[in-house]
Amino acid sequence: MNSENKVLLQVINLKKYFPVSRGLFTNRQTRYVKAVDDVSFEVFDGETLGLVGETGCGKTTVARTILQLYRPTSGNIIFDGIDLTSLAENELRKIRRRMQMIFQDPYASLNPRMTVGNIISAPLDVHTDLGGKEKQDKVQDLLRLVGLNPDFVNRYPHEFSGGQRQRIGIARALALNPDLVICDEPISSLDVSIQAQVVNLLEELQDRLGLTYIFVAHDLSMVRHISDRMVVMYLGKVMELADRNEIYLRPRHPYTRALMSAVPIPNPRKARDRQRILLKGDIPSPLNPPNGCNFNTRCPMAQAICFNTDPEYREIEPRHYVACHFA
């Protein structure tokens, strides 16, 4: 996807802090978990933006805040020109049909007491007044679209395998013909051979329906396969944003470099020849991020400036953004 496409979504200086209560009896909040700490990026119409990072990086919080499942602490989310953060609940509801989510755990995200048909038609019930036959037809179309037998309409989730349940989740997400679909770790709980099936399906649907994806995941090779551009996050901040090949072949941020070198390569010779950058230590707690650059506790290149000044997030090449003093 090229940048001539229009911008579908803008995330501007997004912050989401979660208060943690302290104090003997009261809920006096003196500390915050800075789950998302000033994140900005754009998503172009029709592209797949990969959002990667490890535990505590905030990618899932970003995804949820975009959908306004959490209200941002500060910052703006502009969807197709409309600032979501300024909308009232009823206006927001109308926009919601254009942004949907596919969830990680296909066992937990489907109500075990609802039939598949009801699960998929639930969004239709909320947002449209389709009824009777029209609604049934739509549900069956959706099942066919995701490669499931439409006769399964009256079955319950527990009668399906993990991969099939994930397809049901996808059908549900597509029921309202959204523009943007956020996939929150949609394949992590699936077996390898099933992951390929689901990813192929997602790509096919994107081509057919002109969808835009934000793909949140920690499986870096799969994210690279499906994404056009990638955002690398660490401890609530964006470290790097670039085209996917740039991220893999010419990463500029030391964290991205370490991350890419840590990805397992299913090719023995290449794997042995590869130089791995091993990071020391653990990911700090988001309750207590370091002063200066968030990555300074583990960065192999950290210098004095890294410990007292937050690096600026800037465009070092066209469409390639990095937050590092030395990129």
Place this chain on the structure above:
Amino acid sequence: MTNGTAMKPLMEIKNLTTRFYTQDGVVNAVNGISYTLDPGEILGVVGESGCGKSVHALSIMRLIQIPPGEIPAGEVFFGGRDLLKLSEREMRMVRGHEIAMVFQDPMSSLNPVYTVGFQISEALMLHKKMNRSQAKVRAIELLNLVGIPEATKRFDNYPHQFSGGMRQRAMIAMALSCEPKLLIADEPTTALDVTIQAQIINLVIRLQEELGMSVMWITHDLGIVAEMVHRINVMYAGFIIERGFVDDIYNHTLHPYTMGLLGSLPSIDEAPGTKLISIPGLPPDLIALPEGCPFFARCTYRVEQCHQERPQLENAQEAGHTVACWRWREIQGFGVA
């Protein structure tokens, strides 16, 4: 290291079979698998969920709950004796001592109400007959060995005070405490972040070089095993369907399932727009295993014989490479059978 014939294997498994009796029927989790493991060898056991890779490891350790489980057949020769025939008491002397195991989720695998140091000391006090203070000294050494900083202080910490990566290191320290000849690691990095996973893999490789034990690394991730193991067993529906040295498995893949598995993985240098090869369908029901090849229903190369007769592991061209497929020669293009 591993040239197979010149030295006596550390472990030899023959026809290991494990079943579970459930309300829905008998689950045939492990179906007569056989292989050898050499001293100092790192073996990767690869397969997806339900293939029997974890169950077979638990069967070796005799940690299968009996009932509902049962190990009706098989022999596991280790240190000159068949582990399956030992008494429970004799087996306890093997566990944690000659064979040690590391599990997938380090948070739930450590007892939350005892300190990490104590849990490491337990094996030492049991198998090495150390007293508390001796065990403490050794445990702190081990914590250092696995790269946990401030080991002395950490000895008195509880599991919830450790991060995920640290916990897994502590588990490894616990497993290595009595210098086992074989370390079995069951999906040890699946629950960890990528950079932490890299640290742990590096740690295990280093420890294996230093201590010389054999390692069985069980995983579904074909990326991980590529860089760290010597040999691979590929398992499907309780069978070993291909086995060989790591380069052969990746570069001369023989079994259609293995090919499908490797094809489902995105590769760094693939052209943009490449579709992943996905294996259609689902693994077979272990309660009602088909008569013929377990992979029959999903195989693009299947013929009638595959449906009727179950293929056994047979030798392929390279040394140590075996495959259970009737058509492997044709698939590779070596003339017609």
Place this chain on the structure above:
Amino acid sequence: MGRYILRRLLSVIPTLIGVTLVIFLFQRLIPGDPAVAMLGEHANAENVARIREQFGLDKPAFLDRDALAEGDLPGFFDSQYVRYFGRLLQFDLGESIHRRIPIAETLKERFPATVELSLLAMSIALVVGIPIGILSASRRNSFLDGATMIGSLVGVSVPIFWLGIMEIMFFAVIMKWLPSGSRLSSGIVIKPITNLLLLDSLLTGNWVGFKDAFLHILMPAISLATIPTAIITRMTRSSMLDVLQEDYIRTASAKGLSERIVLFRHALKNAFLPVITIIGIQAGTLLAGAVLTETIFSWPGIGKWVYDSILGRDYPIVQGVTLLIAIIFLVVNLLVDLSYALLDPRISYE
């Protein structure tokens, strides 16, 4: 850990105050003149006047606004509730209406009887229930397990009064092995130190007294123990079953530890938390006075006493004992919470 304990201890105070308020209010909820309500319509005037004075019924309930209007600040606070609370602080629970004996004194005599009985019953429940629960869980679906489940079901279902009467019939009347009631045979004297007879007799070296007290307490304790034993057994069993599924139990086995160590060291400490909650509840219930058991065995504890007082409409006693029971539950709950902190290191740290 310290902060948790401190917070927990401090939270007792507002709860206690709340309890006294509720007890105070209940009495006022009775329509009409409380004094007449207490004594009945045919009570004589003298008693009514005495009750009115004891409860300060001529004063307003909470705060005397009239006194404030007159600028009388101490008078503002001189109300029924304040007086009541003030007396409580001096351990003055008032007097029995009918017998005019200070309640606090009777409490001092009768409460230890209940305490002794409850302690023994609880000990039996723990000593029997916990090991059987553990063994049952480790030998799931075995004969022992089946017997345990049936036994505990029976224990919970059998009416105590029936069981008690059967015990008396068999052991006292037919076999004549055990006495049929009360704490001591007539003629036996034990020097009262704590009023826990078993303890006192041991402290004073009174072997004869000990034996006698023991024989008397045996049947009621066993009767009283049946329900807690059954419940604790079941709770221990199910909690152990849950814990035995956990991954760290598999790790412990994988280290080569014996089954005994895995059960009693690794599993039990984790399984014990829910059991402690149950023990707390049971302890509270036991100490609150086992009316049935005390009645059947003529055991001079607070259970029977408060029961009689309710029938006799002796409200000050009911009020006083209710307060005591509330305090008992508070203390027991506090102990349970504190023991959580001891057992589970995750709770101590934040």
